[in-house]
Amino acid sequence: MNWNDERVELLKKLWSEGLSASQIAASLGGVSRNAVIGKVHRLKLSSRGRATAAPARQKKAPKAAVSAGSVSKSAGRMSSQTRSMPASIGATALQVQFDTEAVAQTYIRPVQNNVVVPISRRLRLVELTERTCKWPNGDPLSEDFSFCGNESAETGPYCKYHAKLAFQPAAERRRNR
């Protein structure tokens, strides 16, 4: 993916609107959040408001080049992250409305069948990750549409609560119907 004017423009727009690098990366598609951040820096349009304070970045430990040595991986805390964003979302023709105000809001639904419905994070499609609940709220065609976005688990695409709704036992489903 290369940075044509269109993509750069969108990048600038989203960045100025306060979206996070990962969100922008997801929106653009085909790039990592690092790529976005790197681009942002090169464009010299860094700080916007205050995301993460920029105290005073200091040098980092030089990375020892491994050529013929027998340096082994440290047994330390280098966490292994198998990160991977959606990578391919059909956002090409999708005109997403960026209502920054409404994005991070949460709301509470009273009850449903005597059970409290968890607070939804109301995430947009591009904000879903491998471990956010993908239970849809509302009409996908509506501006109001959102995803639950809570936990998720390695056991499935939904949070604990929605998993129960989704994978309801046949017997119980029949009864509730």
Place this chain on the structure above:
DNA sequence: CCCTGATTCGC
């Protein structure tokens, strides 16, 4: 652990 942005540096 999840996430954020910031920086470095090999390509």
Place this chain on the structure above:
DNA sequence: GCGAATCAGG
């Protein structure tokens, strides 16, 4: 110029 790896902080 690009962006993965890394760092630092919440």
